[in-house]
Amino acid sequence: MKRLKLNFILLFIVTPLTLWSQNDTIVLKNKDKLVGEIKSMDRGIVTIETDYSDSxxxxxxxxxxxxKSKQTYLMTLSNGTRINSSMYTKEGDSAVVTLKGYNxxxxxxxxxxxxxxxxxKFLSRIVASVSLGYNITKSNNLSQLSINSNLSYTAYKWKLYGSYNQVRSNQDSVAATDRMDASAGLKYFMKNDWFYSFSGDFLSNDEQKLQLRSTVKSGLGKYVIHSNKxxxxxxxxxxxxxxxxxxxxNTNRNSLEAYLxxxxxxxxxxxxxxTTxxxxYPSLTQGGRYRVDYDLNLxxxxxxxxxxxxxxTYNYDSKPVEGASVSDYVFQSTFGWEFN
Structure with missing residues (x-):
């Protein structure tokens, strides 16, 4: 009898604590219900942590x-509106939520x-990925290393991002081939899905005889489509x-360009x-020159x-230096891991 009473007391204490930790409730269209804590939602996928699953x-x-959730979220709507609010679905409002912190x-x-x-915490707003590729052949002792990495941090009104990619190839009787491109930037989000951007892009490659190209950009942008697809x-x-x-x-060039x-x-x-x-880049100070940068990732x-x-990745320059190619491209196949 005493043991039964003790079990009842423990159940009385633990149950409210469990219910308190599981304060978010989701019901799916197939009527399945999940109770736990919503950790994030991005790119159409929501992650929820529960006490009854290890993952x-x-x-x-x-x-x-x-x-139904009591948490306060940083939210972005499809029209570009960014708000802080909790959310819940009223009875009869299927697939419609009420934003408590947004009137x-x-x-x-x-x-x-x-x-x-x-x-x-800070780490929850970071998304990072790194992937590597390596090829080696006995013929001419060919070896090739590829590195592809990305990093971003998203806050209420702004986003910091950066990337670093490199391909290096070595083989007997041939000079090493090296290519690097990197970027770092800031986006500040405004109304109606407009944003201000400031960024720096860096590129070096042997094909276009580029020791280093540094491009600092500043301008405005807009999302035309911003959905869960x-x-x-x-x-x-x-x-x-x-x-x-x-x-x-050993040519040096400085120029002002527009970009679209x-x-x-x-x-x-x-x-x-x-992603693509x-x-x-049409030059404003070098007549007839224009450049094109293109990226495609699957x-x-x-x-x-x-x-x-x-x-x-493809780079084109209508007026390269003497002896250099007008274009350069690289194809990478890598295996990697993503954080958050």
């Missing part, structure tokens, strides 16, 4: 019929494209270009994610946050 659940955001306005679940709990947008502005070449004359760019990110295709962007997600990635 987190990941589900498609648009498959949610109702949701109790009702929004369709599918119009919410990003959420992240405000209370989460894809992002599509563009930007324009001015760029200052500084170049050092490895030609016979388009970017597409498609992520609601099973485990595939496709193109930027056109990523296939594997278990445990591993992935396989195929990438193509």
């Amino acid at each position: 987190d659940f990941t589900i498609t955001w648009v498959d949610i019929m109702s949701i 109790n306005e009702k929004v369709r679940i599918k119009d919410i494209v990003y959420i992240n709990p405000v209370k989460k 894809m992002y599509f947008g563009g930007g324009f502005g001015l760029a200052f270009n500084n170049e050092k070449f490895t030609d016979v004359s 760019g388009l970017a597409l990110d498609v992520f609601d295709v099973k485990d595939f994610n496709l 962007d193109i930027t056109f 990523k296939y997600d594997l278990p445990l946050d591993f992935f396989i990635k195929l990438g193509l």
Whole structure:
């Protein structure tokens, strides 16, 4: 009898604590219910942690019929509005949530494209990935190393991002081939899905005899499509270009350019994610010169946050230095891991 009373007391104490930790409730269109803690939602996928599973659940955001949460989230809507609010679904409002911190306005679940709990720590707002590829052949002792990496941090009104990619190839009786491209930038988000961007791009490659090209850009951009299936947008502005070449004359160039760019990110295709962007640079100080930078990446997600990635980068210059090619490209196949 005493043991029964003790078990009852323990159950009375533990149950409220469990219910308190599981304060988010999600009901799916197939009537399945998940109770736990929403950790994030991005690119159409929501991650929820529960006490009854060793691993987190990941589900498609648009498959949610109702949701109830007391957490305060940093949210982005499909029209570009960024807010802090908790959310809950009223009875009879299937697939519609009420935003408590946004004048109790009702929004369709599918119009919410990003959420992240405000209370989460610094690391929860970081997304990072690194992937490597290595090829080796006995013939001519050929070896090739590829590195592809990305890093971003998202806050309420702004986002920091960066990348570093390198390909290096060595073989007997041939000079080593080296190519590097990197970037770092800031986006500040404004109303109606407009944003201000400031960034620096860096490129070196042997094909165009580029020791280093540094391009600092500043301008405006806008997302035309911002949904749980894809992002599509563009930007324009001015760029200052500084170049050092490895030609016979060790040429240095400084120029002012305009730029116009388009970017597409498609992520609601099973485990595939496709990103591509193109930027056109007409020179304002060098008559008749223009440049084009193009990127295409296809990523296939594997278990445990591993992935396989195929990438193509192409660079074109209508007026290269003497002895250099007008274009250079690199194709990378890498295996990597993603954090967050």
